[in-house]
Each structure stands twice: as C-alpha cells, then as structure tokens.
Amino acid sequence: xxxxxxxxxxxxEDTASIVTPTAIPSHCASNMASASSIAAxxxxxxxxxxxxxxxQKVKLFRASDPLLSVLMxxxxxxxxxxxxxxxxxxxxPDDFKAYSKIKVDNHLFNKENMPSHFKFKxxxxxxxxxxxxxxxxxxxxxxxxxxxxxxxxxxxxxxSGARFHTSYDKRYVIKTISSEDVxxxxxxxxxxxxxxxxxxxxxxxxQFLGMYRxxxxxxxxxxxxxxxxxxxRLSVYKKYDLKGSTVAREASDKEKAKELPTYKDNDFIxxxxxxxxxxxxxxxxxxxxxxxxxxxxxxxxxxxxLLVGIHDVERAEQEEVDSEDNEAExxxxxxxxxxxxxxxxxxxxxxxxxxLSPGEFDPSIDVYAIKSNDGxxxxxxxxxxxxxxxxxxxxxxxxxxxxxxxxxGAGAEISTVNPEQYSKRFYDFIATILS
Amino acid sequence: MSANCTSAAAxxxxxxxxxxxxxxxQKVKLFRASEPILSVFMxxxxxxxxxxxxxxxxxxxxPDDFKAYSKIKVDNHLFNKENLPSRFKFKxxxxxxxxxxxxxxxxxxxxxxxxxxxxxxxxxxxxxxFGxxxxxSYDHRFVIKTISSEDIxxxxxxxxxxxxxxxxxxxxxxxxQFLGMYRxxxxxxxxxxxxxxxxxxxRLTVHRKYDLKGSTVSREASDKEKAKELPTFKDNDFxNEGQKLQIxxxxxxxxxxxxxxxxxxxxxxxxxxxxLLVGIHDVERAEQEEMDVEGAGEEEEYENDGMGGGxxxxxxxxxxxxxxxxxxxxxxFGPGEFDPSVDVYAIKSRDGxxxxxxxxxxxxxxxxxxxxxxxxxxxxxxxxxGAGAEISTVNPEQYSKRFYEFMSNIFVGPTPPxxxxxxxxxxxxxxxxxxxxxxxxxxxxxxxxxx
Numbered sequence: 001x002x003x004x005x006x007x008x009x010x011x012x013e014d015t016a017s018i019v020t021p022t023a024i025p026s027h028c029a030s031n032m033a034s035a036s037s038i039a040a041x042x043x044x045x046x047x048x049x050x051x052x053x054x055x056q057k058v059k060l061f062r063a064s065d066p067l068l069s070v071l072m073x074x075x076x077x078x079x080x081x082x083x084x085x086x087x088x089x090x091x092x093p094d095d096f097k098a099y100s101k102i103k104v105d106n107h108l109f110n111k112e113n114m115p116s117h118f119k120f121k122x123x124x125x126x127x128x129x130x131x132x133x134x135x136x137x138x139x140x141x142x143x144x145x146x147x148x149x150x151x152x153x154x155x156x157x158x159x160s161g162a163r164f165h166t167s168y169d170k171r172y173v174i175k176t177i178s179s180e181d182v183x184x185x186x187x188x189x190x191x192x193x194x195x196x197x198x199x200x201x202x203x204x205x206x207q208f209l210g211m212y213r214x215x216x217x218x219x220x221x222x223x224x225x226x227x228x229x230x231x232x233r234l235s236v237y238k239k240y241d242l243k244g245s246t247v248a249r250e251a252s253d254k255e256k257a258k259e260l261p262t263y264k265d266n267d268f269i270x271x272x273x274x275x276x277x278x279x280x281x282x283x284x285x286x287x288x289x290x291x292x293x294x295x296x297x298x299x300x301x302x303x304x305x306l307l308v309g310i311h312d313v314e315r316a317e318q319e320e321v322d323s324e325d326n327e328a329e330x331x332x333x334x335x336x337x338x339x340x341x342x343x344x345x346x347x348x349x350x351x352x353x354x355x356l357s358p359g360e361f362d363p364s365i366d367v368y369a370i371k372s373n374d375g376x377x378x379x380x381x382x383x384x385x386x387x388x389x390x391x392x393x394x395x396x397x398x399x400x401x402x403x404x405x406x407x408x409g410a411g412a413e414i415s416t417v418n419p420e421q422y423s424k425r426f427y428d429f430i431a432t433i434l435s
Numbered sequence: 436m437s438a439n440c441t442s443a444a445a446x447x448x449x450x451x452x453x454x455x456x457x458x459x460x461q462k463v464k465l466f467r468a469s470e471p472i473l474s475v476f477m478x479x480x481x482x483x484x485x486x487x488x489x490x491x492x493x494x495x496x497x498p499d500d501f502k503a504y505s506k507i508k509v510d511n512h513l514f515n516k517e518n519l520p521s522r523f524k525f526k527x528x529x530x531x532x533x534x535x536x537x538x539x540x541x542x543x544x545x546x547x548x549x550x551x552x553x554x555x556x557x558x559x560x561x562x563x564x565f566g567x568x569x570x571x572s573y574d575h576r577f578v579i580k581t582i583s584s585e586d587i588x589x590x591x592x593x594x595x596x597x598x599x600x601x602x603x604x605x606x607x608x609x610x611x612q613f614l615g616m617y618r619x620x621x622x623x624x625x626x627x628x629x630x631x632x633x634x635x636x637x638r639l640t641v642h643r644k645y646d647l648k649g650s651t652v653s654r655e656a657s658d659k660e661k662a663k664e665l666p667t668f669k670d671n672d673f674x675n676e677g678q679k680l681q682i683x684x685x686x687x688x689x690x691x692x693x694x695x696x697x698x699x700x701x702x703x704x705x706x707x708x709x710x711l712l713v714g715i716h717d718v719e720r721a722e723q724e725e726m727d728v729e730g731a732g733e734e735e736e737y738e739n740d741g742m743g744g745g746x747x748x749x750x751x752x753x754x755x756x757x758x759x760x761x762x763x764x765x766x767x768f769g770p771g772e773f774d775p776s777v778d779v780y781a782i783k784s785r786d787g788x789x790x791x792x793x794x795x796x797x798x799x800x801x802x803x804x805x806x807x808x809x810x811x812x813x814x815x816x817x818x819x820x821g822a823g824a825e826i827s828t829v830n831p832e833q834y835s836k837r838f839y840e841f842m843s844n845i846f847v848g849p850t851p852p853x854x855x856x857x858x859x860x861x862x863x864x865x866x867x868x869x870x871x872x873x874x875x876x877x878x879x880x881x882x883x884x885x886x
Contacts, residue, residue, distance in 0.1 A: 059489045080485065084464050085515055098513035108503035109530055110490050125514055 063150035066115045067221060068165070070214050071174070072147045074120035077102065078210070079143035082129050095126040096190050119215035123182065127193060128210045134201040135227065136364060137209065145169050146225070155258060170232040171365065172209065177222045177390070184390045185211060185224070188299050195295050204288050204306075204368070204385045205295070229307050229385040231366040233356070235316055236260065236309035236383065240268050243305050244429025268308075268433065275308070275384075275434050276376030282434050285370065285384070289430060292386055293423040302422040303391040306384060306430055313359035313379040393419045468555035471520045472626060473570075475619050476579070477552045479525035482507065483615075484548035487534055500531040501595050524620035528587065532598060533615045539606040540632065541776060542614065550576050551630070575637035576777065577614065582627050586802045590616060590629070593704055600700050609690075609711075609780070609797045610697050634712050634797040636778040638768070640721055641665065641714035641795065645673050648710050649841025650834075670841070679847045680713070680794050683785030687846045690782065690796070694842055697798055702835040708803040711796060711842055718771035718791040788847075805831045 061072040081100065088095075101121045106114075122128075132142055149168035163176040185208070196203065207227040214221045230236050240263045243249065249265035263271075277285070289306075296304060356362070359379055361369045372380040417425065466477040483505065506526045511519075527533075537547055554573035568581040590613070601608065612632040619626045635641050645668045648654065654670035682690065694711075701709060768774070771793055773781045784792040829837065 058491065060491075061489070081515065084466065085517075086463070086465075094513040099511070100514050101510040101512070103508040103510070105506040105508070106504070107506070108499040109505050110486070112490075 057148070059147050060113050061147065061150075062113045066118075066216050067214060068150050069114050070118045070120060070216055071212070071223065072150065073114060073118075074102075074122070074212060074214065075210065076143055076147045077120065078122045078125060078212075079139050082125060082139060085126075087129070088126065091127060091130055091193070093190075096124055096186070096193075098126065099123050100125050115216055119213075121213040121215075123186070123211040123213070124189060127189060128208065131193065131196060131207070132209050134196050135207045135209065136201065136367075137227070142172075142209065145171050146174075155260075166228060170230075171228055173226050173228050175224050175226070177224050179220075179222060180395065181224070181390045182211065182213070182222050184392055184395070187392075188301070191295075191299060199288075199291065202288065203292055204285075205292050206385070206387060206389060227367065229368050229387065230309045230383045231311065231361060231369060231381070234311040234359070234361060234366070234369075234381055235319070237312050237315060238273075238310045239263065240265075240273070240308040241305045241387075242268060242308060242429065242433075243303070244426040265429070273433075275382055276372045276380065277370050277382065277434065278373035281370050281373075286427075286431055286434070289386075290427060293427050296386075296389060297419045297423040300393040300419045301389050301391060302393055302396070302417070302419040304386050304389045304426070306426070307387045309383040311359070311381040311383070313381065317358050462553065464552050465518050466552070466555075467518045471523075472619055472621050473555050474519050475523045475525060475621050476617070476628065477555065478519060478523075479507075479527070479617060479619065480615070481548060481552045482525065483527045483530060483617075484544050487530060487544060490531075492534070493531065496532060496535055496598070498595075501529055501591070501598075503531065504528050505530050520621055524618075526618040526620075528591070528616040528618070529594060532594060533613065536598065536601060536612070537614050539601050540612045540614065541606065541779075542632070547577070547614065550574050551579075571633065575635075576633055578631050578633050580629050580631065582629050582802070584625075584627060585807065586629070587616065587618070587627050589802045589804055589807070592804075593706070596700075596704060604693075604696065607693065608697055609693050610700070611797070611799060611801060632779065634780050634799065635714045635795045636716065636773060636781060636793070638778070639716040639771070639773060639781075639793055640724075642717045642720055643715040644668065645670075645678075645713040646710045646799075647673060647713060647841065647845070648708070649838040650829075673845065678845070680715075680796075680845055681784045681788035681790075681792065681847050682782050682794060686782050686785070690846075691839075691843055694798075695839060698835040698839050701798075701801060702832045705805040705831045706801050706803060707805055707829070707831040707834040708808070709798050709801045709838070711838070712799045713845075714795040716771070716793040716795070718793065722770050 059072070059076060061069045061076070063069045063072065078100065099121055101119065103119045104114075104117065106116045109116075129139065132139060145167040151165035151167050151174055154164035154166050154173070165174040166172065167174070192205075192208070195205075201207075208224060209227065210225040212223050212225075214223065237260070239260055242265050244265065246265075249267075251261050251263045251267055255261045267273075296302070359371070359381055361381065363369060366383070368383045368385045370382045370384070372378070372382070464477070464481060466474045466481070468474045468477065486505065504526055506524065508524045509519075509522065511521045515521075534544065537544060550572040556570040556572050556579055559569040559571050559578070567583075570579040571577070572579070597610075597613070600610075606612075613629060614632065615630040617628050617630075619628065642665075644665055647670050649670065651670075654672075656666050656668045656672055660666045701707070771783070771791055773793065775781065778795070780795045780797045782794045782796070784790065784794070
C-alpha cells in the first residue's frame with residue numbers, strides 16, 4: 001500500500017533502496033523512528049530552516065576537526081546526564097571539587113563523525129549548571145547552541161594566542177585555555193559563584209558556563225565556555241581591547257590587516273573614539289564595573305581587559321541592502337524569521353520569532369548591549385564587558401622571577417603594578433572614556 | 436533571576452510517584468534501583484539508545500557491524516553519587532546489528548529504551564540453566580538474562596546466520612528475539628547480559644508453565660520447584676497430566692511450520708538442549724482473581740506508572756486498575772484478549788475448547804553448542820554438568836527431530852501433513868537427509884514417548 005521507500009529494510013520487505021523521506025504507511029509505525037531519523041539527518045545536512053522539531057533532531061556532531069566533534073558530543077552528553085540529576089537546593093563544598101569523566105572506546109562503530117577513542121571531562125558540573133541558571137541560560141538551549149552545528153573558528157586571538165571558537169549561533173564563545181587557567185578557575189570558583197549570587201548575575205565579569213578537558217589522540221585540550229560579549233545578531237564593525245595602561249597599547253600592522261582588528265587603548269584615544277551612552281546607562285555600567293574590579297583585586301587578579309564592540313546601525317542596514325542586491329540567491333547561514341520578513345543577511349543569525357528592526361536587540365540574549373543616546377552623532381549599539389580574568393598576581397611574579405623579566409608571551413605588556421593599582425587604573429581609564 | 440526556578444518543591448515533586456500518563460517534557464530518569472548493577476544497566480541502555488539515535492540507519496549491515504562494539508567508561512568524582520556508582524563500564528556488542536534486529540522484530544528503539552529505563556527491571560524467580568539470573572523489564576515486555584562469556588562468544592559465532600534467518604523469515608519465528616547484548620563492569624566485576632522479548636504476556640498472567648525438551652530423562656519438576664508460586668513443570672509432568680493444548684488446526688499447522696524451520700536452523704548450527712517454553716493463561720481464573728482483588732478494595736501503589744508503551748492510556752473512564760494486572764487497561768482489552776503486536780507468541784484456545792485459555796509458546800536457551808558440550812564432557816569425563824541439566828547423548832540433529840516430534844504431539848487434533856519440498860523454507864540450510872526423514876516422523880502415529 002502506498003509508496004514505501006525507506007533506507008532500511010522494513011519488516012517484511014528486504015529492499016535496499018535510495019533514501020527518500022516519503023510518507024510511511026501506518027502499519028510500519030514501528031519503524032517511524034528510524035525513517036524519520038533518516039529524514040532528519042538529511043534535513044540537518046541541508047541547513048534546514050525549520051524552527052520547531054517534533055521528533056528529536058539527529059545530531060551528527062560533524063565538524064572539520066575531531067576536537068570539535070568531541071566537544072559537541074561531550075556537551076550533549078553532559079547536559080543529558082545533568083537532566084537526570086535532581087537540581088539541589090544549594091551547592092555543597094564537594095560540588096566545587098567534583099568532576100565527571102567519560103572515556104569512549106568504539107570498535108568499528110560510529111566512525112563517520114567521531115574519533116573511535118576519546119575522553120571528556122567536565123569540571124564541577126553542578127556548579128556550572130547553577131551558574132547557567134543564574135545567568136538566565138536554559139540547559140537545553142545551551143546544549144543546542146553548542147551541538148546542533150559545529151562551532152566556528154574565530155580569528156579573534158586571546159592572550160598568548162589562545163584559540164577561540166564561537167557556537168554556530170554566536171551566543172557562546174569557547175576558549176582554549178591552559179591547565180594553569182583550569183587550576184586558577186578552581187581557586188576562584190567558590191568566590192566567583194558567591195559574587196554571582198550576590199549581584200544576581202548582573203555583572204560585567206565573564207559568564208563562565210562550562211569547563212572541560214578533551215582528550216583526542218592522546219592530546220589534552222582544556223576549554224571554557226562563556227557568553228559572547230558581542231551580539232549573536234548585530235555585527236560589530238569596530239573592536240577595542242582596553243586595559244587602561246600606557247605601554248605598547250596599540251594594534252600592530254598585522255592586526256590592522258585583519259577583517260576585524262582588535263584595537264587598543266592608544267588607538268582608542270588617537271581615533272578620538274567616543275562611547276555615547278546616556279547618564280542612566282553610564283551610571284549603571286560604572287557601578288557594575290566598580291564592583292567587578294574590586295572583586296578582581298580582592299582575588300589578586302589582574303591584566304584583564306574591557307572588550308568593546310561597536311555596532312553601527314546605518315552601516316549595518318547598508319550592508320544588508322548591499323548583500324541583498326548582490327547575492328539575492330545566497331543560501332544564508334541563518335534561519336529565516338519565517339514571518340514574511342526580508343531575507344536574512346549572512347551577518348544576522350538566529351532571529352527570534354518576532355523580527356527585530358535595525359539596531360534592536362533582545363536584552364535577555366545580548367545582555368551587554370547598550371544603545372547610543374539620542375544625541376549621538378550616529379546610531380550605535382555598544383557591547384562592553386570584562387575579559388581575560390584568570391591571570392593571578394602571584395603566578396605572574398613567579399614567572400617573572402623565573403624569566404628575569406616581567407614581560408611574558410607575545411603581545412603581553414610589561415606591568416609593574418599590583419592588582420589593586422591595576423584595578424584603579426583600569427576603572428579610571430574606562431570612566432574617563434565614557435564621559 | 437533566571438527563568439529556571441529551583442525550589443524544594445521541584446525536588447520533592449520528582450520523588451513522588453506521579454501517575455501522569457502523558458509526558459510533554461522529557462521525563463527525568465533517575466536510574467534508581469535496588470542494586471548498582473541494575474542502575475548501570477539502565478544507564479547503559481539509555482546511553483546506547485541515545486547514541487544510536489545520532490547514528491544514521493544504514494541501508495544495510497556490513498560485515499564489520501558483526502564484530503563491532505561500543506565501550507564507555509565512567510569515572511565520576513563527588514558527582515552523581517545518589518543512584519549510580521562512581522565508576523563503571525558499559526559495553527554494547529554489535530550495536531548496529533541489534534538495532535536492525537529490534538526493527539525487524541517491530542520494536543521501536545524509544546519504546547525499548549523506555550521499557551528498560553523508566554523504572555528498574557524486576558527480579559524474576561525463574562531460573563535459567565545453571566542458575567542464570569533473570570530479570571524482567573518493569574513493564575514485563577522484555578527479559579534480561581545474565582549469561583556467561585562463553586555464551587557471548589557463541590552469540591558472536593551465530594549472529595550473522597541468526598540475522599540472516601530473521602531476514603528471511605521476516606521476523607516470524609519462535610526463536611528467541613535477541614534485542615541487545617551488553618557487558619557491565621561494576622566494582623571490577625564483569626556481568627554479561629542479553630535482552631530478549633518476553634515469551635509471556637506483559638499483561639495476562641501465566642498460571643501454569645512448562646519447559647519441554649522432548650527428552651526422556653529426569654524431565655520432572657522437583658518438589659522444591661513445585662513449592663514455588665509458579666513452578667516450571669517439565670515433559671513428564673506434561674505427559675502425566677494428559678495435558679493437551681487446544682489451539683485449533685490452523686494455529687497448530689502454522690505453529691508447527693515455524694517450529695520446524697526453527698529447529699532445522701538450530702540443527703544446522705549444531706545447537707541443542709533448547710526448550711519450548713509453554714505458558715498457559717486461564718481466562719476464567721484470571722477474571723476471578725481480578726474480582727477477588729477488587730472486592731478486597733486495596734489501593735496498592737505500584738512500581739510502574741502504567742506507561743509500558745503506546746497501548747496503555749486507560750484514561751477513558753475505565754474501572755480502576757487492579758494490582759494483579761499492573762498494566763491492565765480496564766475496558767481497553769476484554770478478558771483473555773491481547774495485542775498480537777506486543778504479545779507476539781500468544782495463541783488463543785480454539786472455540787470448542789473446554790476451557791478458555793491463552794497459550795504462550797516459544798523456544799528458549801539456544802546457546803549450547805554441541806562441540807562445546809563434547810569438550811566439556813570429555814573434560815569432566817561425563818556429559819552431565821551443572822544442577823538440573825540432563826544427560827544427553829544425542830547430536831543436534833537427533834535432538835531437533837526428537838524435539839519436533841514431541842512438540843507436534845502436545846496439541847489436540849491430527850498432526851498436519853508434512854510440508855512438501857516446495858513448501859520448505861527457501862534458502863533453507865538443512866541437510867538433505869533431514870528433508871527425507873521429516874515425512875517419516877511426521878506420519879508416525881501420535882504416541883507417548885516410552886522411556
């Protein structure tokens with residue numbers, strides 16, 4: 001009865017046929033799961049624009065790099081595990097020392113997208129679950145962002161050439177860190193968590209959402225996931241990394257050649273760059289900043305930066321018009337708004353169900369976004385938050401003595417201040433540029 | 436504050452046994468069980484089915500699939516200690532093959548997973564050969580048997596041919612339906628398990644049970660066995676009672692055709708010492724039992740939440756479920772009725788029968804290989820091994836013939852005419868002399884076996 005072509009021999013029919021997602025007669029209902037998974041796997045390969053999934057979407061964890069596949073698999077696994085663990089009323093001291101570890105060894109199985117041997121370790125799973133909650137992030141959505149499609153390489157460079165990825169939907173940043181960073185995170189985690197509790201998640205500090213160790217081909221890679229400072233939708237055309245210090249704070253020529261260079265303090269001043277935000281926003285921002293840097297100084301952390309990104313509304317509108325004209329049939333990365341809106345430009349990903357007008361954002365997702373004030377010369381949106389907070393003063397001094405110099409790593413600076421001085425200088429600089 | 440509220444209420448709600456039947460969100464699975472090994476089993480099946488859901492179903496199985504395995508080792512520290520051990524390993528043998536088998540046996544992977552993971556499997560007091568441990572999924576659809584590493588090796592030896600046999604008979608067989616095979620390591624101890632479809636019903640109780648081999652020696656339930664709630668009777672008990680199963684001519688013909696194909700297949704693989712497991716559900720007795728219980732007015736809270744698969748809704752104003760039938764849908768099925776897609780071995784008694792009964796019959800214990808037996812026999816200088824096993828001096832082929840002959844006589848009515856050459860299973864691998872002799876033992880007059 002009817003057209004039955006399924007990729008698998010259905011009960012009673014031993015046909016090896018071409019895979020086509022056709023209607024399945026009801027008497028084969030028991031095979032629905034496998035047939036729909038075939039359809040879903042095809043759909044997932046052809047960037048489906050569906051937003052609502054009835055059946056569970058197949059996740060292939062396909063990526064250009066086995067490390068990314070393992071990350072996707074690991075986050076998927078971790079969130080699934082956590083979904084079966086009751087959320088405790090409060091965290092216990094043991095939770096800050098806990099980890100989950102899993103080792104996979106497959107033989108002639110599942111070789112297409114995953115390595116056969118890998119390990120995945122998650123540090124303090126209950127703590128990070130609690131942090132995600134306090135930062136307003138639902139675990140399922142967190143998992144989806146990191147697993148539905150492979151994270152993308154980012155050309156952003158952290159200190160010492162740390163590697164960056166962003167989730168495919170640009171909501172999260174995945175940074176490769178060192179084992180020393182992992183140790184430092186463990187040191188500060190309790191106090192960090194306490195700080196987040198007290199400020200109700202309202203902070204400019206990095207939102208730490210998960211920390212992992214991946215082992216592929218015998219190599220260990222440590223990764224930390226934070227919320228993206230920039231928008232998942234609105235493009236940033238100019239970017240600054242500000243420390244408030246005075247030495248060698250200028251983008252190199254090599255940096256300036258990039259598509260989105262990271263400019264620094266001296267560039268900011270020399271460009272005459274201004275941040276046009278109104279009094280209320282400024283007040284709230286500086287209050288948060290003050291509390292945050294005081295906290296960092298207490299923990300003897302320093303060498304952090306304020307990351308600033310600027311979205312130019314008119315410029316973005318023009319870009320969208322240009323790309324519509326030039327690439328009318330481009331298959332955009334993103335899902336469409338689906339509600340009769342103009343086609344998405346490639347720079348806009350994952351519109352929510354209601355379309356947002358130019359320069360508009362959802363403050364529950366783009367939590368760092370601040371609109372320019374009414375009197376500003378250009379309509380802009382600013383994204384500003386603190387990054388790179390894991391450098392401890394004592395560790396620095398040790399390394400300095402060892403190297404007989406305070407300078408370490410490419411692009412790092414010679415700094416002879418202590419954390420308290422650093423925080424004051426940092427705050428003063430930022431307060432000044434906002435005036 | 437975030438949208439996800441963590442409150443004491445949420446924590447306690449998940450601990451109370453909700454009787455909700457429809458789930459919108461994903462149900463939290465705690466993998467809570469009386470023993471760590473059961474928790475690991477539930478976790479492992481949950482994990483492997485989830486993994487498979489992300490592996491596209493191939494067009495066909497490849498030779499490598501029959502050698503494949505997936506292995507996972509968990510090492511947690513100060514995490515998730517409430518229901519699971521901190522360290523354990525879980526290995527699944529030939530995942531793609533068993534997925535394909537589940538499909539061919541009409542079992543949806545999600546349903547399979549739910550049956551084994553929503554609530555802990557239950558211990559069964561039935562004993563396999565050599566005291567192997569038996570468990571039943573909480574919804575009684577699947578049987579989980581603890582087996583030996585030799586059984587694992589034997590399964591690997593026969594798996595390709597078994598799979599091919601299932602393909603050719605379209606899943607229509609009395610052989611065990613092998614659905615998954617695993618190795619669990621807890622506290623350094625390895626346990627091997629195989630999951631099969633339950634021969635008996637997930638709903639209708641079995642009142643009388645037989646394990647029949649068609650052999651002649653020591654085939655009688657011991658007094659200790661008879662003291663059990665549901666003793667396993669054997670060949671001699673069956674014969675002494677003058678028991679006959681009243682399944683009607685068509686059913687009998689159909690059943691014996693399958694049986695013949697199956698035992699021929701087993702003989703070609705040199706497998707023997709299997710049994711026909713027979714369970715009898717007495718419809719009137721079950722109705723009486725249900726009334727007795729309802730009369731007593733008990734309101735037991737049972738382990739399961741009545742979600743043993745798609746057939747159970749019970750939300751149409753039906754009478755309250757009786758504890759005797761945990762998954763009884765009340766008005767959904769009449770007495771003695773069943774869903775043949777779930778209770779695949781069930782056969783109703785024929786219309787003229789004295790008693791209204793439902794029979795469940797299928798072959799079990801098919802992993803004893805003749806060569807392995809002979810080796811063990813030579814080593815032990817005797818063919819007898821293990822408690823309750825029998826001295827058997829026949830070879831697999833003789834065993835199959837004797838087995839078939841006995842089973843063809845347990846039913847009321849004439850034996851069917853022997854199938855002609857053309858009717859025999861296409862691509863059959865039976866040795867040719869078995870085909871000739873089949874007519875001879877089928878035409879033999881029905882007779883009791885003499886000892």
